[in-house]
Amino acid sequence: MARVKFLCDADRCIECNACVTACKNEHEVPWGINRRRVVTINDGKPGERSVSMACMHCTDAPCAAVCPVSCFYTTADGVVLHSKDLCIGCGYCFYACPFGAPQYPKVGNFGSRGKMDKCTYCAGGPEADSTPAEYAKYGANRLAEGKLPICAEMCSTKSLLAGDGAIIAEIYKERVMKRGYGSGMWGWKTAYSDSPTG
Amino acid sequence: MPGSLSNLKFAVFKPLLAALALLFVFAQPAAAQISFKPTAEAVQEDKLLNALKEGDKITGRVSIPDGNAANLIQPAGRDWRDFQRSKLPWIGGIAILGMLAVLAIFLMVRGRIRVENGFSGKTMLRFASFERFTHWLTASCFIVLALSGLNVSFGRTLILPLFGADAFAAMSAWAKLAHNYLAFPFMLGLAIMFLIWIKDNIPGKLDIEWIKQGGGLFSKGGHHTPAKRFNAGQKGIFWIVIIGGVLMSVSGWFLLFPYLPGNVTALQFWTVIHAVIAMLFIAAMLAHIYIGSIGMEGAFDAMGTGEVDLNWAKEHHAIWVKEQQAKGEAPSDSTARAVPAE
Numbered sequence: 457m458a459r460v461k462f463l464c465d466a467d468r469c470i471e472c473n474a475c476v477t478a479c480k481n482e483h484e485v486p487w488g489i490n491r492r493r494v495v496t497i498n499d500g501k502p503g504e505r506s507v508s509m510a511c512m513h514c515t516d517a518p519c520a521a522v523c524p525v526s527c528f529y530t531t532a533d534g535v536v537l538h539s540k541d542l543c544i545g546c547g548y549c550f551y552a553c554p555f556g557a558p559q560y561p562k563v564g565n566f567g568s569r570g571k572m573d574k575c576t577y578c579a580g581g582p583e584a585d586s587t588p589a590e591y592a593k594y595g596a597n598r599l600a601e602g603k604l605p606i607c608a609e610m611c612s613t614k615s616l617l618a619g620d621g622a623i624i625a626e627i628y629k630e631r632v633m634k635r636g637y638g639s640g641m642w643g644w645k646t647a648y649s650d651s652p653t654g
Numbered sequence: 655m656p657g658s659l660s661n662l663k664f665a666v667f668k669p670l671l672a673a674l675a676l677l678f679v680f681a682q683p684a685a686a687q688i689s690f691k692p693t694a695e696a697v698q699e700d701k702l703l704n705a706l707k708e709g710d711k712i713t714g715r716v717s718i719p720d721g722n723a724a725n726l727i728q729p730a731g732r733d734w735r736d737f738q739r740s741k742l743p744w745i746g747g748i749a750i751l752g753m754l755a756v757l758a759i760f761l762m763v764r765g766r767i768r769v770e771n772g773f774s775g776k777t778m779l780r781f782a783s784f785e786r787f788t789h790w791l792t793a794s795c796f797i798v799l800a801l802s803g804l805n806v807s808f809g810r811t812l813i814l815p816l817f818g819a820d821a822f823a824a825m826s827a828w829a830k831l832a833h834n835y836l837a838f839p840f841m842l843g844l845a846i847m848f849l850i851w852i853k854d855n856i857p858g859k860l861d862i863e864w865i866k867q868g869g870g871l872f873s874k875g876g877h878h879t880p881a882k883r884f885n886a887g888q889k890g891i892f893w894i895v896i897i898g899g900v901l902m903s904v905s906g907w908f909l910l911f912p913y914l915p916g917n918v919t920a921l922q923f924w925t926v927i928h929a930v931i932a933m934l935f936i937a938a939m940l941a942h943i944y945i946g947s948i949g950m951e952g953a954f955d956a957m958g959t960g961e962v963d964l965n966w967a968k969e970h971h972a973i974w975v976k977e978q979q980a981k982g983e984a985p986s987d988s989t990a991r992a993v994p995a996e
Contacts, residue, residue, distance in 0.1 A: 466696075466697075466699075467696065471717075473717060476718070488720070490718055490720065490723060493716050493718055493723045494716065494717070495713075495714040495715070495716055495723070495724055495725075495726040496714045496715045496716070497697045497702070497712065497714040497726065498697050498714070499714060499715040503696045503697050504697070505696055505697050506714075507714075507726055509726055509727075518731055518732060518735040521735050521738075521739055522734075522735050522738045522739060523810070524805070524806045524807070524809060524810050524826060525809075525810065525814070525819070525822060525823045525826050526810050526814060526819065527819075527823065541820070541823070542819055542820070542823035543823075544823065544826050544827045544830050545830070546806065546830060547909075547912060547921070548738070548806075548925075550918065550921075551731065551734050551918060551921055551922050551925060552731045552732075552734055552735040552738070553728075553731055554727055554728055554729055554731045554732060555726070555727060555728075556722065556723060556725050556726075556728065556918065569912065637696065639696045639697055639698050639699060640698055640699035640700050641699070642699050642726070642727075643699075643726075643727060645699070645700075645703065646703075646727055646729060646732075
């Protein structure tokens with residue numbers, strides 16, 4: 457099976473935040489939680505770039521390594537998912553995650569954390585595919601329907617790419633060759649230990 | 655004539671136009687050199703990552719209200735992971751198992767520390783009911799906090815395989831709740847203990863003597879250094895509890911209210927403090943529990959009934975006994991059944 461990844465071509469991202477909005481809408485993500493966000497580096501300065509970032513579904517994921525109840529698992533496609541039934545909302549995955557992906561609803565006492573929520577690569581959770589139970593906890597399971605994540609699918613400039621890691625890396629490499637520049641495959645070194653332009 | 659005038663004009667401007675055209679042609683390569691090159695100044699992930707100092711993160715601006723979302727990449731998360739999975743188990747393992755081993759060896763070599771002159775049958779009040787209440791309030795909270803905390807660090811390795819994921823997660827969720835809530839009575843107990851016992855725990859000259867003689871811990875059948883209400887060992891425990899407790903409370907407070915420290919780097923720092931101090935704290939309390947129960951005859955009564963045997967008191971707290979006798983709050987020596995003190 458393919459090893460799916462995200463790739464944000466920052467030289468194409470126009471910071472429209474459509475990926476953020478589409479994600480929230482597709483999964484009915486609760487108020488205050490953003491599974492994806494667009495971060496602008498060097499805002500207003502020469503060389504400014506915007507990067508759309510969510511869970512990168514790391515190889516050897518740090519969240520899974522530190523979880524005290526071992527609620528994470530990696531699917532055959534390389535998607536890192538978690539069980540909200542097991543999650544105790546301790547916050548460890550948030551400390552370990554290099555990308556700030558884990559989010560917590562402030563439902564507990566003293567504003568403490570509820571069960572963690574993060575990008576599922578539109579692949580749902582441990583429940584049976586495309587069931588109401590799965591939707592309520594994790595949102596839509598587009599992968600089960602043979603579709604790619606909604607954020608990348610509807611990116612207007614095709615900056616955000618999702619799919620087989622080898623293929624999207626090839627697409628990015630072709631783009632860089634053709635236009636002669638590229639600011640790198642943001643997060644890949646950290647998430648997959650891959651070389652950024654490789 | 656208008657026509658000739660225009661011709662004249664053209665004749666005049668012709669060379670000028672030609673010059674302009676030439677200029678345009680020659681200028682072309684120059685224009686190409688300064689053409690738009692977005693790559694020249696674009697931020698490069700590689701450069702940003704390489705420029706990061708330890709604990710730094712790549713941060714930008716976000717348009718959503720959550721300011722923490724502006725952190726794009728924080729490689730420090732990997733160091734924190736390394737601490738959690740590689741370093742902390744060693745720190746905790748060595749501190750706790752090491753202490754248990756030391757205590758076991760001590761029990762085997764030294765045996766139970768007896769009341770040398772035997773029980774006198776006469777007792778005197780060592781801890782009043784409010785003191786005992788405070789002690790047990792703090793102690794019972796501490797035990798639950800310690801066990802639920804150890805569960806976070808070691809449960810996945812030690813307990814999860816025994817119970818399975820669902821039961822372990824349910825138990826851990828309750829443990830987390832207990833940890834969060836019992837933190838408050840623990841802090842209350844800590845504050846009261848500080849207030850009621852600080853006056854007896856100021857280090858003094860006698861403590862130096864006590865430490866020099868090893869507190870009589872290793873002198874079997876022997877000599878005890880005279881002490882006031884608390885000897886240097888007990889004072890040590892007091893200050894370990896107060897200082898350790900304050901560090902646990904402050905760090906725990908930040909973890910309990912994760913929006914207080916503001917950013918992930920601060921939270922990582924406080925979790926490390928919380929975990930390391932906790933392991934050392936637990937190890938120290940194991941020694942305290944040991945010497946207050948199986949390690950020393952007659953010691954548990956102090957926190958049990960509050961009444962200790964006169965001979966026990968005289969052996970461990972000779973000066974304190976004399977003070978209490980002077981105040982009429984302890985039975986006098988003559989009524990004591992057994993032989994002279996010291």
